[in-house]
Every structure is written in C-alpha cells, then in structure tokens.
C-alpha cells in the first residue's frame with residue numbers, strides 16, 4: 001500500500017454503509033498441489049502478505065459484516081495464522097473437496113437469510129474492491145457473476161449468453177462443446193446473491209457432470225429456472241481475477257501487484273528510477289519529491305519526508321526518514337528513525353532502535369544498534385555503535401568500536417556533545433566520554449574520560465630493529 005503524506009489525510013468512510021449486511025465467503029479448502037509446499041496455498045505471500053490477507057483486506061474495504069472462510073487442506077495452519085494476526089473471520093470446515101458449490105454450502109449455516117453473499121477465493125489475491133462494489137450494485141437482488149475476457153480461455157468456465165445478451169448458463173471446460181470452448185468470456189468464479197436464494201440453489205446442485213463435482217456454476221441455470229436473472233459484470237483485466245496455482249503464477253501476480261503500487265506512487269508524485277525495480281511489501285507513505293532509485297525494497301511501515309532520496313539496492317524496514325535526507329546505495333535501515341538532512345551510506349546498517357537526529361552523517365560499513373546520535377554527529381567509516389548515547393556534533397573516527405558486550409551483559413556508552421573519538425578507539429562499556437573530550441587514536445578506553453581534555457591510552461613499548469630483513473620466499 002502506498003500513499004502520499006499530506007497535512008490532513010483523515011479517512012472518510014461511514015457514509016456508504018450498505019443497508020443489507022454483506023457476508024463474504026472465501027474458498028480456501030483446495031490442496032494447492034502444484035505449489036509443492038508444506039504451507040497451505042492461501043498463506044503464500046504477495047508483497048509480504050499472505051494471499052488470504054489481501055482478500056480479507058478487500059472484504060474489509062467493502063464493509064463486510066462477516067468473512068466466512070471455507071477451509072480443508074491445511075486448516076490448522078490457516079486458523080493459526082488468523083489467530084496470530086487477530087484476523088476476524090468465521091471458519092467453515094469442508095472435510096472433503098466435493099466441489100465449489102459444496103464448499104459454499106459449508107458456510108451457509110452461519111449466514112442469515114437477509115444477508116447479501118459475495119463469494120471470493122483465497123488464491124485470487126489481486127481482486128479490487130472497486131470492481132466488487134460495481135458487481136454488488138449491478139446485481140442487486142439478482143445473481144451476479146464477475147466475468148473477464150481471456151485471450152486464452154482454456155481451463156475456465158465459459159459464459160453462455162442468450163441472443164438478447166442475458167446470461168443463460170456457465171459451462172465448464174470439460175463439459176463444453178467445441179463451439180462453446182471458443183467463447184472468450186470466462187467465469188472468474190466470483191459471484192454474489194441474496195443468501196436465501198443462494199441457499200436454495202446450492203441445495204439443488206447435483207454432480208452429474210464430467211468431474212462428478214458439485215459445481216457452483218450450476219446456480220446460474222437454477223436462477224434462470226426460478227426466473228431470476230443473472231447479471232454479468234466484466235472485470236477490467238484478467239490479471240485482477242487470476243488465480244494462483246503454482247509458484248510461477250505467484251511470481252506473476254507479485255509483479256502485477258508491485259506495478260500497481262509503483263503506478264500509484266508515481267501518480268502521487270514520487271519519482272521512481274524504474275517502476276519495475278521497486279518492491280513495497282507493506283505500507284509506504286511519501287512526502288513531496290521523494291526519489292527512489294532501482295532495487296529499493298520497502299518492508300513493514302515506512303514513512304519518507306519531503307525530498308528524500310533512497311539509493312540503489314537499499315532495504316528500508318519499519319523506518320521513518322526525515323525530509324532532505326539522502327540514503328545512498330546498499331544500506332539496511334531496520335526499525336530506525338532518521339531525522340532531517342542526514343546522509344546515510346553507502347553500505348551503512350541501521351539496526352533496531354537506532355535514532356538519528358538531524359544532519360547526522362553515517363558512512364560506509366558503519367553499524368548502529370539501539371543508540372541515539374545527536375544533531376550533526378558523524379560516523380563516516382567502519383564503526384560499530386551499540387547501546388550508546390552520542391551527543392550532538394560528536395565525531396567518531398574510522399574503526400571506532402563500542403565494546404558493549406562482556407560476553408554476558410550489554411553495557412552503555414555515553415559520549416558528550418562535541419567529543420572527538422580518534423580512529424581505531426575501543427570504548428569499553430560501561431564508559432562515559434565527557435563533552436568536548438578528545439580521545440587519541442588507537443586508545444582502549446576502559447575508564448571515564450573527562451570533558452575538554454585529551455585522553456590517550458597506548459602501549460609505550462614501540463621498538464624498531466636495525467638491520468632487520470624481510471623473510472624471503474624459499
């Protein structure tokens with residue numbers, strides 16, 4: 001999910017609460033054999049969220065009163081996921097997969113007659129609420145079917161229409177005549193109907209077909225028999241309604257989803273060096289004139305201020321970056337907050353609870369964990385700063401290490417404002433460096449250093465050997 005940062009971005013809803021309670025049934029009982037996975041198919045992720053999570057989010061956007069999920073294979077794992085993510089849904093168990101009509105029937109005991117039912121699929125993750133709103137509105141009290149136009153309709157059920165254009169029936173590929181197979185309008189599987197009618201039709205479905213299954217698609221003919229029309233709404237693209245059966249299709253849908261997000265970002269005013277080389281696996285909120293270079297990966301919740309630049313192949317996870325900050329290539333920023341006007345990287349790693357104030361410079365091969373750096377602090381090369389409080393305008397030289405771990409416990413390092421820590425210094429925590437202190441290069445500092453003084457610590461024994469010769473290769 002991508003969005004634009006604005007002064008007042010309060011969401012408005014409540015206005016279009018449907019009068020008839022909407023119950024969404026999500027089919028997810030199939031085995032997903034072609035995934036060749038120990039994980040139930042619907043728990044495989046698109047952009048870091050299980051496909052089922054995407055479908056649930058879409059249902060929430062429709063203002064669904066309840067989501068019913070029909071589970072069979074991998075039911076325990078799906079229940080576990082739902083519990084862990086406090087996803088609100090009602091489970092219906094389909095012990096044997098006897099067909100799509102049979103699957104929907106398992107959810108019906110939990111659905112009141114006055115409800116409107118919408119049938120979705122746990123393995124069709126890119127379905128959009130806008131399309132479904134249109135379907136629900138068009139169908140009204142009739143049977144609604146979402147269709148699509150397919151260049152290659154093989155494998156899908158085909159939509160049969162009367163001469164007048166009204167929908168007559170759906171015929172499955174295996175049951176279709178050669179002429180019917182030439183029809184390019186296909187059944188996406190998504191349907192909606194008033195609960196009372198649907199219940200009645202589902203009970204009448206028989207399995208006298210090529211697969212000996214209870215076909216959900218048979219309800220179209222049953223509706224016609226009851227003189228209740230079927231309304232077909234065509235989806236804008238086949239990609240939106242495509243199911244995932246194997247890992248190749250999962251990867252395809254991932255790309256479709258990422259392109260969608262990239263387009264939305266650009267529409268909102270963010271520059272992308274290449275919209276095909278950005279991955280947003282979570283939510284990204286951007287200010288004005290943000291530029292994301294190639295290969296940027298966003299995970300969790302990320303917020304970027306105005307004029308932020310993110311360089312090639314940088315990972316930002318649960319991060320907040322202030323305005324005018326540049327993050328160069330190959331950085332990892334994980335659970336960190338960075339202020340305004342900072343320069344990070346290339347090749348820097350900000351680990352959890354790194355807190356950088358404004359105008360901070362962090363250069364190559366610098367690792368910062370659970371530490372705060374004050375305004376204008378600099379650590380430009382090869383340093384480890386862990387469990388430290390670093391004041392403003394502190395200069396941390398190349399190769400400085402906070403020795404925060406004694407093998408059992410972590411200890412704090414405190415560095416006062418304006419201190420200068422010479423290159424290759426070890427700060428053996430717990431230790432405090434006073435404000436304005438100057439630590440000579442190569443010192444191992446194990447005791448507190450006073451403010452505004454030079455502290456130097458080194459072995460005095462430096463010897464040179466006259467007449468020494470380099471060893472020679474034998």
Ligand code: UD1
Nearest residue numbers: 027028029030097098099100103156157187188189215216
């Ligand atoms: C179904 C439709 C077909 C449509 C296609 C779209 C029927 C009879 N046919 O065919 O018209 O073009 O989807 O992809 O509905 N499932 C269960 N329990 C079952 C059977 C299926 O939960 O007993 C779930 C599966 O996990 C899957 C979905 O329903 O997610 C579709 O089932 P599948 O057997 O793949 O239907 P298709 O043959 O593809």
Ligand code: CA
Nearest residue numbers: 424425442443
């Ligand atoms: Ca040394």
